[in-house]
Amino acid sequence: MTHLRRWVVPANLIPLGAFLVGFLAFPVRVLGGFANIPGDLGDSRLNGYFLENIYQFFIGGSPSLWNLGMFAPYPYILGFSDNLFGAFPAYLLPRVLTGDPALSMVVWFYIGFIANFVAAYVALRKLSLERIGATVGAMIFTFALPLANYAFNWVQLGYRFGLPLAIAAWVLFLRRKSWTQLVVAAGWTVWQFYCTIYVGAFTLTLLLCITAAHLVVALFPLGLKRFVTGFREYRSNLVSLGRRRIAWLSGALVALAAAMVALMWPYLQVTKIYGSVRAYSEILLMLPTARSYFLSDDSWFWAGMSAQVLSLPMRWEHQDFPGAIVIVLGLFGIVLGVRRKTDRTFATLALGLAAVVVLTFAFHRHSLWHFMSLLPLFSAIRAVARIIVGMLFLFGYLAGYGADALVRKGRAVGRVALAVLVVALVVEFSCVTPGITPRAKWQSNDAAIDAKIPKNLAPDAILFVAQTDETIWYASEVNTIWGALRAHRQTINGYSGNSPTGLDPHFGTACAELPHRVLDYLNFSGKSGDVAAYRALMARVVPIGFTDCNPVWWTDPPTMTKSTTDLSKDQMAAITLTKGSASTVTGLPHGMVTVTNTMSTTLSADATHPLRIGWRYVDANGTPLSDWSGRSNLPFDLKPGDSVDVFLALDEGLAVKGTSIQVTVVQDGLVRAVDAGVPTLSIEINE
Numbered sequence: 001m002t003h004l005r006r007w008v009v010p011a012n013l014i015p016l017g018a019f020l021v022g023f024l025a026f027p028v029r030v031l032g033g034f035a036n037i038p039g040d041l042g043d044s045r046l047n048g049y050f051l052e053n054i055y056q057f058f059i060g061g062s063p064s065l066w067n068l069g070m071f072a073p074y075p076y077i078l079g080f081s082d083n084l085f086g087a088f089p090a091y092l093l094p095r096v097l098t099g100d101p102a103l104s105m106v107v108w109f110y111i112g113f114i115a116n117f118v119a120a121y122v123a124l125r126k127l128s129l130e131r132i133g134a135t136v137g138a139m140i141f142t143f144a145l146p147l148a149n150y151a152f153n154w155v156q157l158g159y160r161f162g163l164p165l166a167i168a169a170w171v172l173f174l175r176r177k178s179w180t181q182l183v184v185a186a187g188w189t190v191w192q193f194y195c196t197i198y199v200g201a202f203t204l205t206l207l208l209c210i211t212a213a214h215l216v217v218a219l220f221p222l223g224l225k226r227f228v229t230g231f232r233e234y235r236s237n238l239v240s241l242g243r244r245r246i247a248w249l250s251g252a253l254v255a256l257a258a259a260m261v262a263l264m265w266p267y268l269q270v271t272k273i274y275g276s277v278r279a280y281s282e283i284l285l286m287l288p289t290a291r292s293y294f295l296s297d298d299s300w301f302w303a304g305m306s307a308q309v310l311s312l313p314m315r316w317e318h319q320d321f322p323g324a325i326v327i328v329l330g331l332f333g334i335v336l337g338v339r340r341k342t343d344r345t346f347a348t349l350a351l352g353l354a355a356v357v358v359l360t361f362a363f364h365r366h367s368l369w370h371f372m373s374l375l376p377l378f379s380a381i382r383a384v385a386r387i388i389v390g391m392l393f394l395f396g397y398l399a400g401y402g403a404d405a406l407v408r409k410g411r412a413v414g415r416v417a418l419a420v421l422v423v424a425l426v427v428e429f430s431c432v433t434p435g436i437t438p439r440a441k442w443q444s445n446d447a448a449i450d451a452k453i454p455k456n457l458a459p460d461a462i463l464f465v466a467q468t469d470e471t472i473w474y475a476s477e478v479n480t481i482w483g484a485l486r487a488h489r490q491t492i493n494g495y496s497g498n499s500p501t502g503l504d505p506h507f508g509t510a511c512a513e514l515p516h517r518v519l520d521y522l523n524f525s526g527k528s529g530d531v532a533a534y535r536a537l538m539a540r541v542v543p544i545g546f547t548d549c550n551p552v553w554w555t556d557p558p559t560m561t562k563s564t565t566d567l568s569k570d571q572m573a574a575i576t577l578t579k580g581s582a583s584t585v586t587g588l589p590h591g592m593v594t595v596t597n598t599m600s601t602t603l604s605a606d607a608t609h610p611l612r613i614g615w616r617y618v619d620a621n622g623t624p625l626s627d628w629s630g631r632s633n634l635p636f637d638l639k640p641g642d643s644v645d646v647f648l649a650l651d652e653g654l655a656v657k658g659t660s661i662q663v664t665v666v667q668d669g670l671v672r673a674v675d676a677g678v679p680t681l682s683i684e685i686n687e
Contacts, residue, residue: 015135018422019117022143025430027113030152034106036436038152041475045442046495047155048105049481050084051091061488066266070481070494071503072462073537074521079270080498083263086194087112087159102442105155112151112158117142119161120393123168127345127397130404136422137393137400140326143429144395146388148298149319152434157389162192163203164393170207171345174214177237183252190256193263201381202390205372206356213351217344264377271380274500278382283373285313287362288385292318300431320388322395325425330395333402346401353394360384445469449483452544462537463491464517466509466545473506473590492517492541500524504633508590510647511549512635514541515558519636531557548594548645558636563604567611572673574599575611575665580683582650582661589655591615591648591683593663597638605634607667613646614666617654618682625654628664628672650685660684 031038038044053069056062062069065085068077087108094107120141124134141164151158169185172178189207193200241249271277291309295318296302302321312318322330337346359368372378403422406414453463463484467476477495484491492514499505502520507513518537519528527533534557543549567575576598582591593613597603603611615630632646650661662680665673674680 011131014131015117015121015138018135018139019114019142021426022117022139022429023110023113025426026143026148026432027110029430030148030432030434031106031109031436034103035439037102037106037439037442038109038155039435040153040437041442041445042472042478042495043153044105044155044437045475045478045482047082047084048101049478049485050078050081051088051105051108052095052101052482052485053078054085054088055092055095056485062485068481068494069484069490070477070496071500072490072492074500074524076266076270076273077494077496079266080496082156082196082198082497084156084159084195085263086162086191087156087196090115090159102439102446106439109155109158112155112161113142115159115161116164120164120396123164123393124397124400126168127171127349129397129400130407132407132418133400133402133404135400136329136403136425137396139422139425140322140396140399141392143426144326144392145296145299145302145321145323145429145432146319146392148296148429148432148434149316150386150389152436153316154386156196157199157386159195160192160199160389162188162195163199163206163390166192166203167206167210167393170210171214171348174211174348175345177234179237179241179246179249183249183256186253186256190259190263193260197267198381198383198386199390201378202387204377205359205387206352206390206394209355209359210348210352212355214348216351217347267380268376270498271376274498277379278373280370280373283369283382283384284362284365284367286317286383286385287367287369288318288320288357288360288388289362292320292385294321295319296321296323296432298432298434299428300433301428317383318385320385322388322392323425323428325421325428326395326399329399329402329421329425331402333398333400333405335402336405337398337401349394349397353391353398356387356391356394360387445475445479446482446486449479450486453483453487453489454542454544457487457489457542458540460540461489461542462540463487463489463493464514464541464543464546465491465493466511466543467507468509468545473508477505504635504647506590506647506649508592508647509546509548510592510635510645511543511546511553512558512644512646514538514543514546514549515553516635519557519560550644560606560636561602561604563607565604565607566609566670567667569676569678571599572665572667572671572676573678575603575673577613577663577665577681579645580663580681582648582655582683582685584650584655584657584685589650589652589685591650591661591663591685592645593648593681593683594643594645595634595638595665596643597640600640602640603634603638605636605638609667609670610634612666612668613648613663614672615648615661615663617651618660618662620658620660625659626651628666628674630661631666631668655685657685 053062057065066078067075071077090111091104091108094104098104117138120138121134124137166185166188169181173181173185189203192203291312295306295309297306297319334350337343369384403418406418465480467473469476469479474495477493480491480493503517504513522528522533538554576596577593579594611634613632614628616628617625619625632648635644661683664680
């Protein structure tokens, strides 16, 4: 009978079959095979750009891995985001075979699921789970509910295979005092950093918490004397390796340390030259809270529960509900593990998971993570709630532990219960609707931006393209950087996890952003006031899609002088607003207004009470729908008679058909022109 069961369902086919079911039911079903890409045309395509830049670098189409062609000519731009170096091999083969970057990225995305499942299964087997338990745990790590949000919206988080393998090796090092496993753990951790900095930092966090849990497990039951003896065993095992083995392991650790330095050096340069350290107030908004663990907005089953969670800032960064079946299996594993009392690996990993929750948890704006955020590497980690993608491995271990216990009981009822739970697990993580975009849309955007870029550009030309695509602003920016990459040219446009200081991300068709960005770069590079450098850089820029570029800007840099003088009512009335427009046709609602200085004196853009453009929304009857909270800056000084177009980023909820905006001049913190009796400019919103 035993032989018959093995023939019908060979043991080695259990994990393979489970993976194929989950793979087809979740990512393949959601993406419709190869018809769609995960996420939107912003972040997903940005990560595709990083992968393509690596490919172009190796074939000679891109001059640098780190100094990307966007935000030109700023250096170390890749240091604003993940690098994907360690995940690039999975992109290379499909890119060579298909020649299609969009299709190659979908294949790359799928390979991430394969790598994660295999890594988690192998790691859980090393942690002493049986085939069934390791299979269940690997499924949770690879397909659980939080991945519908995090893996699809931020595809770089899909490559997490280094995390479970690093944890397994580290636990074996702690348990067996095997120095070889220390090197293995370090190797997988470094590779994980090369895949994505975020998950690399999460790997270190989990290893830290697991180490703390191991110390607790070793110290309290055994006493301090046995604890000290354990350290002596580490030393004894190291000596027993012999000099040659120690030299080999030391050399490997040095090489791994050098690889980490090589990877992190540009990121340290970004921190140094851009000052791009996240403020704790910004991090606090994305630390998990109790409500985070009840959110799964993409789930068909749990959307109702999620809807009860109200008023959570950055809601899309808090989708941490692991799934009801994961919790049930995990609780069963905890009950069985506590009863056994002798399994130190179980105790270490269970306490390690609890430690991660406590370390990252925010309660009434207080969190232990505040101390972690002071460390050099962790100071750049903003979206801490994403750590659930690493915690799923520990959830998977506990659930797998429970699954093995059900099988070990030897009763049919336990196996039937497990079968039902596994089916429910697959149904639960499959019934989701993550964000996707047709791959054909990517390809049509490529064709559209390629048609805009002139041929026979100078080799040192720098593109600056208006945000006129039928997409939201950042997707328009990503379109441009892809077009520039294919044209083998640089662009001032750009989009990433951060950006150089002073750049206005929303500029639409307002060409005034061009001299503004050039002046910001000269200030950054220590050439502020250098007119020759300004003219040289402007001479390289090719504006595309703008109608309001002033030719004077190419020779005379605009100024931003400081002023402490407030404007009178008559002076404010002499600042006219004309040629207004507002639309929701392309992407997010936006508007444009022309500001003209009819005074006899220069209008300063850097006053104590800066002059800004303000607006409010009114309905068809003229009834106000909002206050005067809309704001746009004057880009630079306006000399007498000068004009400039100012871009207005409108509110998506208020800028709808049948409404208008009333626009006025505002001296911030002082007075609005409309309050001084100056008529407003009324602009109907076109849809």
